[in-house]
Amino acid sequence: MTLPTQIAILGAAGRMGRALIDALPAHPSLRLGAAFDRAEAVATGREAAPGVPLSSDLSSPSASFDVLIDFTRPEGTLAALDACIAAGRGIVIGTTGFTAEQRSAIDAAAQQIPICLSGNFSIGVNLCLALVEHAARVLGGSVDVEVVETHHRHKVDAPSGTALMLGEAAARGLGTTLDQSAVYTRHGHTGARAAGTIGFATLRGGDVVGDHSVLFLGDGERVEITHKASNRANFANGALRAAAWLHGRAPGLYAMKDVLA
Ligand SMILES: NC(=O)C1=CN([C@@H]2O[C@H](COP(=O)(O)OP(=O)(O)OC[C@H]3O[C@@H](n4cnc5c(N)ncnc54)[C@H](OP(=O)(O)O)[C@@H]3O)[C@@H](O)[C@H]2O)C=CC1
């Protein structure tokens, strides 16, 4: 008989942490071994789930887990990487908003432990990544590419991690990179649109879970690829699936497309 994979959740008191705990019963191969959040949430003395207290000490010997699932902020992720390396555990990273330097720290950590990193764990968005790359390759230089995203008023990073992944997919299809082609802001007298650029537009408000569109704007026609999330269960189920898949893997940096392959 195979033993269940023990997961721990970092950010367990947050929106995604709660969605992960709600989604867990549908994943019988997983058990919640530990739950972590900031000290302020832990001080309330509440449990993340029945019998699983919230803790802020990832390196506590009583914190037993095979794979950590992180949905917090970049500083939380980086601290978690150190704890996972020390314990030799894998980590699923859903947090977004990393600087280039923080991303390099994740790449370096992946030489020591297995990491599954995705700005979006929904299957629909991961399908859209492939569709966007294909569309960009087919439509090529005949269109202007724009990425538009809308999120709830509490979101702190922009563009969203998903928008950046969609932009990277479009850039791959066009044979370029976001470093070479992205336009993240427009204001004032911008001049005409430069050919080959990939524009980003960010909307924030209300309780929008996450809407993303990539527009391929041509002369006389346009193609739009859109994904709209109406709850967080799709992200949570994808991240839990990734955690089950990651357990026992060799060190390396994996993406959701590896999990879905
Ligand atoms: N990849 C994906 O599929 C998805 C990714 N996300 C990303 O996940 C992240 C979290 O989103 P969401 O759940 O909505 O955010 P929330 O703010 O609701 O939850 C984050 C939780 O983590 C806690 N936290 C923040 N910093 C630390 C830290 N350094 N150490 C420990 N805990 C910390 C927060 O505490 P406090 O409130 O006190 O700050 C909060 O309880 C964001 O980066 C978001 O973009 C979201 C949805 C899907």
Ligand SMILES: O=C(O)C1=N[C@H](C(=O)O)C[C@H](O)C1
């Ligand atoms: O902060 C959120 O809520 C979300 N963040 C992720 C992102 O930055 O793309 C994924 C999802 O869109 C929700």
